[in-house]
Amino acid sequence: MKIIDRISSIYREKFGRSPAHIARAPGRVNLLGEHVDYNNGYVLPAAIDRATYVAFSPINARHSTLIAADFNQQASFSAETVPSKTQPDESLLPEWAHYPASVVWSLMEENLPILSMNAVFASNIPQGSGLSSSASIEMAFMIAWQTIGSWSLTPMQRALLGQKAENNYVGVNCGIMDQFASACGVENKLLLLDCRSLEWKTIPLPEDVSIVIADTTIHRKLTSGAYNDRRSDCDDAVRLLQQDLPNIKSLRDVSVEEFNQLAKKIPGKIERRARHVVEEIERSNQAEALLEAGDVKSFGKLMNECHMSLRDLYEVSIPELDTMVDLAQSLDGCYGARLTGAGFGGCTVNLVAKENVEDFAQTLSMGYEVETGLHPEIYISHASNGAELIKR
Numbered sequence: 001m002k003i004i005d006r007i008s009s010i011y012r013e014k015f016g017r018s019p020a021h022i023a024r025a026p027g028r029v030n031l032l033g034e035h036v037d038y039n040n041g042y043v044l045p046a047a048i049d050r051a052t053y054v055a056f057s058p059i060n061a062r063h064s065t066l067i068a069a070d071f072n073q074q075a076s077f078s079a080e081t082v083p084s085k086t087q088p089d090e091s092l093l094p095e096w097a098h099y100p101a102s103v104v105w106s107l108m109e110e111n112l113p114i115l116s117m118n119a120v121f122a123s124n125i126p127q128g129s130g131l132s133s134s135a136s137i138e139m140a141f142m143i144a145w146q147t148i149g150s151w152s153l154t155p156m157q158r159a160l161l162g163q164k165a166e167n168n169y170v171g172v173n174c175g176i177m178d179q180f181a182s183a184c185g186v187e188n189k190l191l192l193l194d195c196r197s198l199e200w201k202t203i204p205l206p207e208d209v210s211i212v213i214a215d216t217t218i219h220r221k222l223t224s225g226a227y228n229d230r231r232s233d234c235d236d237a238v239r240l241l242q243q244d245l246p247n248i249k250s251l252r253d254v255s256v257e258e259f260n261q262l263a264k265k266i267p268g269k270i271e272r273r274a275r276h277v278v279e280e281i282e283r284s285n286q287a288e289a290l291l292e293a294g295d296v297k298s299f300g301k302l303m304n305e306c307h308m309s310l311r312d313l314y315e316v317s318i319p320e321l322d323t324m325v326d327l328a329q330s331l332d333g334c335y336g337a338r339l340t341g342a343g344f345g346g347c348t349v350n351l352v353a354k355e356n357v358e359d360f361a362q363t364l365s366m367g368y369e370v371e372t373g374l375h376p377e378i379y380i381s382h383a384s385n386g387a388e389l390i391k392r
């Protein structure tokens, strides 16, 4: 059954009528600029054609009641219970409910009125796969609360509030990339975002290449400390570099040459983390010109370098991701392959010549299964529009 039919039918069964609205918000894949958003660099994501869908109606009640169809669970909260992450009966909110509740929390911070709703939601983005399932839940519920509220925010404002919600309510110190891509996605286009100025533009993907996503099926939990640790390593690096470069505000302000000169003053682990960021920002600076010129080969090389750097310097890869990337890079038609998203598990992103794409997917799948004993999911992805109301 299609996901929209499934959530609508659960809604009818549970709440006795059809939902008034349905919203969707996509996941994202990132092609270049990994772990640089919180260092003010450039990122190059695209919203993907997998999404979270919410069926909802406004209700005249104190509490909102949400059903997570994928977990077959229900939770309730109101503006009064959200800050303590509890339900009206004082039990704790289940973890999945933190994401929609975080949206309410961030809207309250803006003094926006929150009406109650009944909602059923489900997603076809695998959780913990590096494709931003959490941001898509946040952005879908932003649309839902906006639809029943008497206010309206721009997609970028919704993205920024979603990031604030995740930083302060969920407790993951993420950057802006995921919520941005989910909120601002454009069909068939890559998005180039300057994470400092928040200016962004679309870049067409060359016609003869496809984005292929390969899921290792090893899924991680981003709330684990490893992500926040990386972020504080970057802050430490900035503090150390400021002794010689007092005007820098983030690693974005440090050139590769400056970094090479000062690197020996920085302790090993922090030096490796910062080197990844400084070099990755340099790589992502080149992305626009290369893609505009149709030089997919050079762009793919940057993706390959990015993976090596995430593996050896930023240390966020795992053996299964490395296996998937090594296999992909050896196949005909593959311009570039690397892990996408935060790492520690999840998916790789591959840029593949259209004419090779079927063979590529099949050979990669078989090779990965032989080497790991795991059955991967591999799919050709199409860039999609950002979060929207799809049924009034």
Ligand code: GLA
Pocket (backbone or CB within 6 Å): 033, 034, 035, 036, 037, 038, 132, 174, 175, 176, 177, 178, 341, 342, 343
């Ligand atoms: C996660 C975060 C993003 C970004 C990526 C790594 O997806 O949510 O903000 O930092 O990791 O690039």
